[in-house]
Amino acid sequence: xxxxxxxxxxxxxxxxxxxxxxxxxxxxxxxxxxxxxxxxxxxxxxxxxxxxxxxxxxxxxxxxxxxxxxxxxxxxxxxxxxxxxxxxxxxxxxxxxxxxxxxxxxxxxxxxxxxxxxxxxxxxxxxxxxxxxxxxxxxxxxxxxxxxxxxxxxxxxxxxxxxxxxxxxxxxxxxxxxxxxxxxxxxxxxxxxxxxxxxxxxxxxxxxxxxxxxxxxxxxxxxxxxxxxxxxxxxxxxxxxxxxxxxxxxxxxxxxxxxxxxxxxxxxxxxxxxxxxxxxxxxxxxxxxxxxxxxxxxxxxxxxxxxxxxxxxxxxxxxxxxxxxxxxxxxxxxxxxxxxxxxxxxxxxxxxxxxxxxxxxxxxxxxxxxxxxxxxxxxxxxxxxxxxxxxxxxxxxxxxxxxxxxxxxxxxxxxxxxxxxxxxxxxxxxxxxxxxxxxxxxxxxxxxxxxxxxxxxxxxxxxxxxxxxxxxxxxxxxxxxxxxxxxxxxxxxxxxxxxxxxxxxxxxxxxxxxxxxxxxxxxxxxxxxxxxxxxxxxxxxxxxxxxxxxxxxxxxxxxxxxxxxxxxxxxxxxxxxxxxxxxx
Amino acid sequence: xxxxxxxxxxxxxxxxxxxxxxxxxxxxxxxxxxxxxxxxxxxxxxxxxxxxxxxxxxxxxxxxxxxxxxxxxxxxxxxxxxxxxxxxxxxxxxxxxxxxxxxxxxxxxxxxxxxxxxxxxxxxxxxxxxxxxxxxxxxxxxxxxxxxxxxxxxxxxxxxxx
Ligand SMILES: Cc1cc2nc3c(=O)[nH]c(=O)nc-3n(C[C@H](O)[C@H](O)[C@H](O)COP(=O)(O)O)c2cc1C
Ligand code: FES
Numbered sequence: 001x002x003x004x005x006x007x008x009x010x011x012x013x014x015x016x017x018x019x020x021x022x023x024x025x026x027x028x029x030x031x032x033x034x035x036x037x038x039x040x041x042x043x044x045x046x047x048x049x050x051x052x053x054x055x056x057x058x059x060x061x062x063x064x065x066x067x068x069x070x071x072x073x074x075x076x077x078x079x080x081x082x083x084x085x086x087x088x089x090x091x092x093x094x095x096x097x098x099x100x101x102x103x104x105x106x107x108x109x110x111x112x113x114x115x116x117x118x119x120x121x122x123x124x125x126x127x128x129x130x131x132x133x134x135x136x137x138x139x140x141x142x143x144x145x146x147x148x149x150x151x152x153x154x155x156x157x158x159x160x161x162x163x164x165x166x167x168x169x170x171x172x173x174x175x176x177x178x179x180x181x182x183x184x185x186x187x188x189x190x191x192x193x194x195x196x197x198x199x200x201x202x203x204x205x206x207x208x209x210x211x212x213x214x215x216x217x218x219x220x221x222x223x224x225x226x227x228x229x230x231x232x233x234x235x236x237x238x239x240x241x242x243x244x245x246x247x248x249x250x251x252x253x254x255x256x257x258x259x260x261x262x263x264x265x266x267x268x269x270x271x272x273x274x275x276x277x278x279x280x281x282x283x284x285x286x287x288x289x290x291x292x293x294x295x296x297x298x299x300x301x302x303x304x305x306x307x308x309x310x311x312x313x314x315x316x317x318x319x320x321x322x323x324x325x326x327x328x329x330x331x332x333x334x335x336x337x338x339x340x341x342x343x344x345x346x347x348x349x350x351x352x353x354x355x356x357x358x359x360x361x362x363x364x365x366x367x368x369x370x371x372x373x374x375x376x377x378x379x380x381x382x383x384x385x386x387x388x389x390x391x392x393x394x395x396x397x398x399x400x401x402x403x404x405x406x407x408x409x410x411x412x413x414x415x416x417x418x419x420x421x422x423x424x425x426x427x428x429x430x431x432x433x434x435x436x437x438x439x440x441x442x443x444x445x446x447x448x449x450x451x452x453x454x455x456x457x458x459x460x461x462x463x464x465x466x467x468x469x470x471x472x473x474x475x476x477x478x479x480x481x482x483x484x485x486x487x488x489x490x491x492x493x494x495x496x497x498x499x500x501x502x503x504x505x506x507x508x509x510x511x512x513x514x515x516x517x518x519x520x521x522x523x524x525x526x527x528x529x530x531x532x533x534x535x536x537x538x539x540x541x542x543x544x545x546x547x548x549x550x551x552x553x554x555x556x557x558x559x560x561x562x563x564x565x566x567x568x569x570x571x572x573x574x575x576x577x578x579x580x581x582x583x584x
Numbered sequence: 585x586x587x588x589x590x591x592x593x594x595x596x597x598x599x600x601x602x603x604x605x606x607x608x609x610x611x612x613x614x615x616x617x618x619x620x621x622x623x624x625x626x627x628x629x630x631x632x633x634x635x636x637x638x639x640x641x642x643x644x645x646x647x648x649x650x651x652x653x654x655x656x657x658x659x660x661x662x663x664x665x666x667x668x669x670x671x672x673x674x675x676x677x678x679x680x681x682x683x684x685x686x687x688x689x690x691x692x693x694x695x696x697x698x699x700x701x702x703x704x705x706x707x708x709x710x711x712x713x714x715x716x717x718x719x720x721x722x723x724x725x726x727x728x729x730x731x732x733x734x735x736x737x738x739x740x741x742x743x744x745x746x
Contacts, residue, residue, distance in 0.1 A: 012725065016715050016725035187670030187709035189711075194711075267654035280613065281610065282609065283608070285648055418713075432671070545731075571684070574731055
């Protein structure tokens with residue numbers, strides 16, 4: 001009899017939500033005579049994790065919110081030979097809204113196959129693209145197909161991938177390198193992590209095709225150290241691919257060879273920038289340098305080098321197998337294919353999504369994401385991380401394509417999409433990002449080093465209620481200088497979060513400066529925390545958690561907060577069960 | 585620097601590390617990572633011994649080590665707590681979480697507790713943004729935290745329950 005398969009989604013996010021515990025529990029209890037337990041990775045529905053799938057007789061059903069109690073029900077249903085009928089997350093309205101608009105090319109196998117099994121990748125059509133490439137096409141033809149597909153780099157800048165490959169193919173030198181940029185430095189983004197954890201062979205195969213097309217014999221995946229599981233799975237995938245002769249010398253019995261290894265980053269955002277990344281690979285400090293020479297002329301060890309992002313490589317096998325036309329049928333203006341986004345922040349259904357170009361931001365936030373988790377109105381989305389900007393809700397009909405997003409002042413970036421509601425202060429967000437870039441600036445360019453510091457000081461002062469009217473002009477002026485005089489993208493783009501919030505949310509800055517108020521109730525020096533007497537039951541919970549003993553009152557009588565003692569830490573608000581504490 | 589005497593055992597360990605990782609310039613970061621993996625920080629003697637072993641000025645090695653935020657120059661506590669300060673965590677109240685942690689541990693910002701039980705660090709994103717706000721303790725990620733929950737978690741670690 002065919003066994004029932006039970007899949008548990010063990011991505012980092014799933015594990016953090018308790019999936020490993022669920023897996024161990026099932027592992028202990030499941031009757032292996034009738035069912036077998038399988039590992040898979042994140043299927044993208046992070047909001048419903050831990051996720052478990054059951055497959056029997058060709059039918060596969062996905063369940064969410066699995067805890068021990070529900071695991072017991074799963075075990076019972078396995079014994080009874082039936083499917084549990086609750087917690088199904090795909091057939092509901094919410095599940096459909098989340099999934100129906102998505103097109104999965106990059107994420108096709110994520111959460112479906114076991115990422116630690118090369119056999120499963122092969123069964124899913126893996127390594128067919130490299131076979132087809134070597135069998136049916138010359139390297140020049142591959143580059144032409146990638147050009148025709150219109151694929152643009154997914155790491156941020158959006159440069160045409162086929163064109164970049166042609167530079168490396170045309171470069172002189174007997175030693176050429178390929179790099180996969182898995183530094184994923186944008187805080188609030190986890191696309192590359194999920195792809196590496198969920199389908200590492202797909203990235204390897206994309207690099208293989210690139211190697212065949214460009215003549216690069218050696219490859220490096222530069223992965224950030226905060227992603228231990230991705231590194232582990234990638235290393236296993238590389239070893240398995242070597243054992244099956246997809247990597248190493250004499251690939252598939254030919255004289256084509258490609259060697260690949262993983263290099264762990266050491267925690268520097270600027271190392272995501274390609275020239276700094278190469279310096280880091282060479283064991284040096286990650287200082288960016290002027291281009292030209294471009295990596296294709298002089299890269300690692302002065303040899304010609306091509307750098308692409310994880311997601312860029314993960315698109316390649318689909319393009320080779322299905323042709324450029326099949327890929328660029330998903331298109332909008334001059335952007336082709338799909339884009340993966342990490343949907344996070346104040347969103348009801350957060351997770352990893354892949355959508356065709358041309359969908360609007362509003363469709364992503366409201367339909368796929370279901371609006372805010374708080375039920376409060378959406379104020380903006382932040383796209384592109386520290387190099388990007390905040391797009392206000394009134395512009396949510398902006399389509400997802402490189403040019404339309406750039407026109408807003410934000411950037412497509414690598415795919416972080418953080419949703420903000422009316423309780424998010426845009427001045428605080430701008431300050432947050434500037435604090436980030438200021439800290440991560442490598443210090444090479446004066447304006448990036450000092451200009452960002454001065455900008456941060458101004459922003460901090462505004463959030464503390466000490467801003468003066470001239471500050472806004474000063475900020476803008478400094479922002480333009482930092483943009484113009486920085487050598488690399490870090491400095492050139494660092495002002496974006498400030499400029500976009502100034503452009504779209506100027507009234508919030510003004511409220512901080514003129515009225516000494518933070519409309520979102522975030523900036524501590526500008527808010528007061530107050531107890532609403534009518535709602536307060538006098539349960540004393542707040543008084544007990546207050547670290548500075550600012551709350552007093554008799555049991556069962558409304559309490560009060562002493563504003564002079566209160567540090568506005570917000571612990572009481574988090575603790576109150578009666579909605580009796582407000583920020584004004 | 586050359587005058588400093590370095591323990592025989594430290595020299596042996598340096599040799600061992602270099603044998604395992606390699607001695608080329610491009611191995612400097614992996615070498616430092618290996619030292620930190622073994623000791624949880626970069627002990628001065630060992631860094632110096634490794635520098636001599638691979639024949640690179642120790643100042644160059646520190647130039648690299650101080651550039652990258654991963655490297656620590658003082659010993660780490662028994663448990664390592666990383667509070668995520670990424671964007672998703674920030675908008676979901678990471679600051680509140682961080683202050684609750686500092687209060688619980690009696691720390692003023694990042695650092696190690698006097699009893700060497702905990703080291704508190706911040707990190708830019710742990711890639712579990714949909715579970716924001718997030719904290720990682722000894723490699724294990726905890727999501728959807730509140731100040732109350734995180735305090736309880738820490739107590740669990742202090743009591744050896746977690
Ligand atoms: C400060 C800075 C950080 C960057 N970080 C990343 C990163 O984490 N991942 C990435 O793929 N590209 C990053 N980039 C872009 C890379 O420099 C490069 O453009 C990209 O890896 C090229 O790959 P693609 O053409 O496939 O997009 C960064 C750029 C800058 C200026
Ligand atoms: S922002 Fe905290 S995990 Fe990504």
